[in-house]
Amino acid sequence: MLPELFFGYFAAAIIIFSLIVVTRRNPVHSVLFMLILFFHIAALYLFLDAEFLAAIQVIVYAGAILVLFLFVVLLLNLKEETLIRRYINQWPMGVVFAVGLFILMFISVRSFLAGPKGEISSVLTGQSNVTNLGTVLYTEYLFPFEIASLVLLVAIIGAIVLAKKRLKS
Amino acid sequence: MLIAGAFGLGALIVGSIFRPRRPYAEKLTPYESGNPPVGEPRYRFSVKFYIIAMLFVIFDVEAVFLYPWAVVFEKIGLYAFIEMIIFIVILFAGYIYAWRKDAFKWD
Numbered sequence: 001m002l003p004e005l006f007f008g009y010f011a012a013a014i015i016i017f018s019l020i021v022v023t024r025r026n027p028v029h030s031v032l033f034m035l036i037l038f039f040h041i042a043a044l045y046l047f048l049d050a051e052f053l054a055a056i057q058v059i060v061y062a063g064a065i066l067v068l069f070l071f072v073v074l075l076l077n078l079k080e081e082t083l084i085r086r087y088i089n090q091w092p093m094g095v096v097f098a099v100g101l102f103i104l105m106f107i108s109v110r111s112f113l114a115g116p117k118g119e120i121s122s123v124l125t126g127q128s129n130v131t132n133l134g135t136v137l138y139t140e141y142l143f144p145f146e147i148a149s150l151v152l153l154v155a156i157i158g159a160i161v162l163a164k165k166r167l168k169s
Numbered sequence: 170m171l172i173a174g175a176f177g178l179g180a181l182i183v184g185s186i187f188r189p190r191r192p193y194a195e196k197l198t199p200y201e202s203g204n205p206p207v208g209e210p211r212y213r214f215s216v217k218f219y220i221i222a223m224l225f226v227i228f229d230v231e232a233v234f235l236y237p238w239a240v241v242f243e244k245i246g247l248y249a250f251i252e253m254i255i256f257i258v259i260l261f262a263g264y265i266y267a268w269r270k271d272a273f274k275w276d
Contacts, residue, residue, distance in 0.1 A: 016242035134241030
């Protein structure tokens with residue numbers, strides 16, 4: 001009973017807050033509702049025993065990505081955006097597509113089967129997910145891990161090259 | 170937990186029923202330390218904020234990689250230490266680059 005209640009609340013809240021995010025007129029309000037949305041998603045990760053993923057969700061998504069969203073919203077001058085009429089007139093077509101997509105997803109999700117437990121799942125090794133992840137990431141997947149640092153380096157250089165050039169002109 | 174929630178919510182609801190509500194123009198303007206508000210609150214922010222935000226995101230992600238590393242450090246030992254040093258050195262190159270390009274300077 002309690003798990004259903006927990007999941008039900010968070011799933012319903014995620015749907016409701018997603019709708020709020022896309023219907024707000026003020027983009028800053030949208031971003032702030034997205035913050036609440038991200039926290040609810042983190043709670044769902046906790047529900048799946050993925051405590052590390054939940055922490056990442058809060059630290060990276062709610063903490064960092066959202067700040068980026070907020071800055072992009074503030075960078076673009078969206079004053080006119082809040083005044084013009086939103087949503088194009090083809091909403092019946094949109095509804096048809098949304099319902100079709102929902103039916104398609106419903107059918108495909110129903111045919112899902114639970115796979116065998118993974119080799120490094122915390123159920124089998126008896127250790128926490130963070131330990132499992134760390135063990136694999138820093139031994140077997142060492143090379144992708146170092147590649148990740150290069151990707152981040154490219155991101156630093158890209159951000160500075162793009163934004164600094166505009167500052168000088 | 171239910172009682173605590175009900176108490177918090179109940180106090181707010183009871184308060185909203187009984188408190189007097191007399192709004193007027195001065196009361197409804199945004200509070201700016203006593204000064205009358207000037208201009209629009211929404212204007213174009215400088216792109217400088219964007220660099221800071223972007224750098225924050227990148228080093229935040231770097232810090233995330235440190236968490237599982239710290240957890241399994243005792244298990245893997247020196248090997249893990251060396252690979253993390255490589256990881257940090259590569260990102261430190263980015264940090265030096267940002268520094269030399271004056272990305273941390275405000276003007």
